[in-house]
Amino acid sequence: MRGPLILAHDIGTSGTKSSLVRPDGTIAASESRAHATHFPRPGWAEQQPADWWDGVCRNTAALTAKHSELRSSIDAIGVSGHMLGCLPVDSTGEALRPSMIHSDCRATGPCETVRNRIGQDAMYELTGNILESRSSLCKVLWIKANEPDVYERTTRFLQSKDYIVGQLTGSYDSTDYSDASHAQWLDIRTKSYAADVFVELGIDPAKFPCLFRSTDVVGKLTQEAARALNLPTGIPVVAGGGDGSCASVGAGAVNIGDTYCCLGTTAWIAATTAEPFIDRQRRVFNVLALDGENNGVFGTVQAAGRSVDWVMGLLGETDFARFDDLLAGAQPGSEGLIFLPYLEGERSPIFDPNARGVFFGLSPVHQREHLLRATVEGVSFALRSVLEVMRESFAVPALRLIGGGGQSALWQQMLANVCGVAIQTLSTRSADATSLGAAFAAGVGVGLFDGLPQATQTIEVTEERPADASLADRYDTFFRMYQDLYPQLKPAFAQLRESLEFTL
Structure with a gap:
């Protein structure tokens, strides 16, 4: 060492x-x-x-x-x-x-x-x-x-x-x-x-x-x-x-057009741009890059990993080594069960602090595995809704993947299938990206690197999971239903917030 x-x-x-x-x-x-x-x-x-x-x-x-x-x-x-x-x-x-x-x-x-x-x-x-x-x-x-x-x-x-x-x-x-x-x-x-x-x-x-x-x-x-x-x-x-x-740097997304997804307690999709990305519908936001020059456009899912942790706890599952096995226990689409991952309100693209989590379509057919898979699919749908905003302005053929959730092979493939893009895993551990970004910034500061592009040259794509075209229609159908639910529930979310404030 x-x-x-x-x-x-x-x-x-x-x-x-x-x-x-x-x-x-x-x-x-x-x-x-x-x-x-x-x-x-x-x-x-x-x-x-x-x-x-x-x-x-x-x-x-x-x-x-x-x-x-x-x-x-x-x-x-x-x-x-x-x-x-x-x-x-x-x-x-x-x-x-x-x-x-x-x-x-x-x-x-x-x-x-x-x-x-x-x-x-x-x-x-x-x-x-x-x-x-x-x-x-x-x-x-x-x-x-x-x-x-x-x-x-x-x-x-x-x-x-x-x-x-x-x-x-x-x-x-x-x-x-x-x-x-x-x-x-x-x-x-x-x-x-x-x-x-x-x-x-x-x-x-x-x-x-x-x-x-x-x-x-x-x-x-x-x-x-x-x-x-x-x-x-x-x-x-x-x-x-x-x-x-910092995570953007740790994902190696330091050049214009680089796009990645972070699956953490909070999840996001971000792309590096030369100028601020001003969306007239205000569905995404901008953060200046670590170099103080470039820009990052972000869309954030507030309670992504938190939703997964919550449902795993609800099911009495403390061993995340079983996560992929449980996820595989239900078919894509979760037998018609859809989850809105709004446990803490939501940010992109709706920006509504009143929104709350919802399981839609529950029936006696649904078991433990369906609850978990619907939750993970719901988070993936939320990320796709962010990606759709960015796709209106530029192509996104692939997403680099970081964050703790990126360690699940099944979630990687699900995200590829839901979003219709290739998911790329990196040579560095997905959970270390934020630490790497902080470290590389410090390295530039003391002259170990000429700049962030040089610092990130060692970050390589090691595997790419393409989307499964055979599941595109199924996921497109459920994604449209997912998108339709929030506008219909928005007034009820506001009423619920008012009721809670009244009873405090």
Whole structure:
């Protein structure tokens, strides 16, 4: 395990992973720790920043204990983290409240305020992102309106990876273009803070951190952090990036037109473009790439892997080694059972926080295997609905596949069949893409690579699964039914939300 090595920390929705990455993209060693998400009220989702840092410290300590020789081999530290958060910190970097995370959609009132004062179309045109209650901008407004003492004490509003960078370097004054653009804090064309929007909404622009490319070195490991991690002081730390943009790099999707799918707790399809992709129906959104130059167009399925985890738990299945066997126990189409994977509302292409999960078509013929297969097919239909938006503007002959769900051979083939594209698996482990992106950004920052294209040259397509044409008609039929269900249920979803709020 001789150097150089890059230490990458990935702050995920369900846990923190720390990996030692070689410049060729292989993982020398990794450690993971779970952390909790708290749901104090319907629509709320929070995490404790101390849990993220505890995971970073414990993971790194475990790595150094098992591989003591690595301590002097680490050339740089990179961090990725879940996006669309909102964490207020004071001048010392202390968190003033739990962090709202991406699935928190409490800020419906502030969202209406922005819609009325700025306009939905104007916000999308300016930021490249859909105005919704999950927006970090709306979360800032929620804090200002509901926790004014917290707002007044706030020195900086941060994303998850920014807090960890602060813990490592002692400076809580950096964010990168990927996180800031997705937060709806930026004019996506000028790549500067949307100052006019802040002024109109009464938000203090001084409460936001300095902007950097993800590859920029923003500090070095402090003595205090080095003690906590059992590492030498002075290791360079880069600004890092949002998990979606880091995953794009880890998938090797750094050139214009590269398209991939991530099957994780949240799933998405993303493509690299030279300019923001402005969809007049506002079904997809834009995030600046780690290089601060290119753009990523994304369509996100909010509760993809979460839906699969939920139904597996419901069925009493804790051994995911049985996943493919269970999936194979039902035929394509699940005997007419269709699942809408809206357990946490939905993002692309409908952007409706009121939407909820639905099994449609249940009958006595349906068994455990049908429930699982319908859930996985429902997530695949949701991803196809995203892909259809992109196909209106450019061809997508194949999708690179990353994320934990990508380890299932049957899900790979199902996704190919549902979407009608070839699914490509990569030479790197599908679950490591986000960590690789964070590591490669750090490697560029300290000169191990000339740029991200060079860093990703070792990522190769190792297998391609073409779509099974014999299943196209069947899946097309069920996909059309899937698409027809949401418009009919939309009013009922809104009524349900109102009823729940009334009874609280």
